[in-house]
Amino acid sequence: MPRIKIKSSDSKDPRKKSGLLAILSNNDIYVTKLIPVSDGYVIITSNDEDLDKVFQQKTTSELNENDFYPLIPPELRAKRSVIVFNVDPHIFNNEEQEIQDELQEHNEWVKNNLSSIYKFPNSKTLKITFSQAATALKALDTGLKMFQMSIPKHRIQQEKFYQLQTCFRCYAIEDHHTNACPLDRDYKVCSECADQDHSWKDCKNTKKKCINCKGDHRTLSMTCPMRKTAIKEKREMNKNINTYAGAAKNTASTQSFSAHTNIDKDLHLKIYSCMLHAHIMNISEPGCFEAELNATFTANNLPTIKIPRTPKSDLLIKKLTEEEEKTVTDTEITIKRTQDGNNKKQDTYQETGTIEKPKSKNRLHSGDIKLHIYTSESTRWPPHLSPTDLVKNIRENKFKFTYSDQSFEDSEILHLIEFNEIKMEESCWCIVEDSVFRKIRSGQINDKSPLPKDLRRHRKFSK
Incomplete structure (x- = not known):
């Protein structure tokens, strides 16, 4: 989720925190989390639009007048x-x-x-x-x-921003995500000073030290030589779209393409569409492939390329069509086999009266991380709620969730909910008064701790 560092003095003062939330909400910005740090706050928003609103002139001026100084993140x-x-x-x-x-x-x-x-x-x-x-x-x-x-x-x-994969437990670069970190969940290391007796939120050291290169800067600083090297490698890999050979090779396999480059899906689709259009025009007017491709690239704000020889577009299209027909045939065969297998299982069940249940995987329980999901009395829970709809409503601020496990990020929790990898127990569903829900949504209630039991009303499941 988008996050912003806001510098301010005396960030431990609860009145300062309430003042910051009031300014943001008055400008129609509702943060999902507010974390006090030694020299200010880190706020997390649910979308890029709220992030952009923070840096509008009116909002920035009001923040500056009250001793709040937002730092624009590099991706924005x-x-x-x-x-x-x-x-x-x-x-x-x-x-x-x-x-x-x-x-x-x-x-x-x-x-x-x-x-x-x-x-x-x-x-x-x-x-x-x-x-x-x-x-x-x-x-x-x-x-x-x-x-x-x-x-x-x-x-x-x-300008291109190259996002580096970073583990927020051990701070390894381009190696693994936080939920795949080999270290224990209670492992601590400070990304500000590299000490292992506290996290970055509690750091009071003025001397900075990088965990990765041991330099005198923050671990997440863009001045880190190791981060610069990783970005340079991504930039070099990204250059292969400027040649026809690189683009043709990568468009043949979307999975392979996205695994090794930093091109987003929209740009990938744009390049693929330009090439497909040039091939179709080359079939109707042989020899026009390079001119047509570069004209289409220019119209879509993409760099032009040189083609050593004109490809045989009719043979390429024919081969792609044959591969598509083969894929459809294989899919139909697989579906038929699956249906036949299901019919056999049904026959066995009718004869014996019993059927073996598949073994369920060990899933994370909501109680393990003290996960609670809130809705207001005016909204309440719908009769049917799929994991996908639940995550969508959370992102639209219709529902809110809290948890106590510091080793997880909000994005990881949403991913686990969406893919049904958390067993949602009855105690995690809470209905609160509208005024309490507004406080949770604006961050005025500490969202790392669940509400007292007398303020919670649990959802009843229909079995």
Whole structure:
């Protein structure tokens, strides 16, 4: 889930916490969790929209006036930034402030939405950071105008943020998730100072130390050499989409593609669709594959590529069609075998009157982590509620959940609920008064501890 660090003094004061929650809720921002740390707070929101609202000018000003200073996370900064390549010297040779003034003067939608301009040294590349992600998307769609010149949209790309897989128990990089960590759940290590007698939430040390490289910085700092190396490796792997061979190889297998690169599903689908369109056009007009593919790439803000020779599109499409027909046939055979097997099991049951039940896997029980799920008296529980619908309603703030096991993240709990990997006991379902539910939703009640029993009303199951 999206999280933001908010710096502030005296974060242990409960009045300060209530004041922060009040400012956020007044601006229609409801956090799912608020964690006090030594130099402020960490807030967790349920979606990217709430995260973006925190950094709107009105909200930021109100927070600053009350001694709260939010730090923009790197993934949001990347969404608000674009990289402009091969900038003409007539533009690039101007000062950064002059470029900023020109952008606001000749692009109406940029006014009051521009944060900074950065000129990469020894290059012809600009980095433009806007105050909203929507403005960056507008630049990608329309291009930019300045100094009596136009920068076409195919020279503009959104800055890429490379998410590193990090275990939040031992802080290993690109190795395993938290729920797969080989260390015990009660293992502690501080990501701020690397001491093993407390966690980052209780750290009071002023001297920083990285767990991975032993340098004098936070473990999660982007200045860490090991994190920089991991990002560089991801960036290098991501470059293979700029060649036809790499794109063709990866589009052949979506699973293999997503396992080794950081391209999201939408971009993958866009590349695949462009290639498929070029193959179809090449069948109707042989020899036009490269021109048609690059024209489609340009229209979709993708880099153009060189093709050493024109592929035989008709043979490729024929082979793909045959593979699809074979897959359908195999699926039908599997379904028929399954149905035949089920019929045999049913016949055996009718003859003997008994049927062997499959052995159930050991699942996590809600009581093991003191999981409680809340709804208000006005909403109450629906008669039928699937795990998928439950998670959807939690994300929409119609229900809320709390738990006491510090080794889990909210996202992990939601994953376990959605895939029915937690046995939901009757005691975990709670109905509370509307006023109490609003306090839980806004974080005014500590969501690591369940409510007193007199405030809980349990849901009754129908067997």
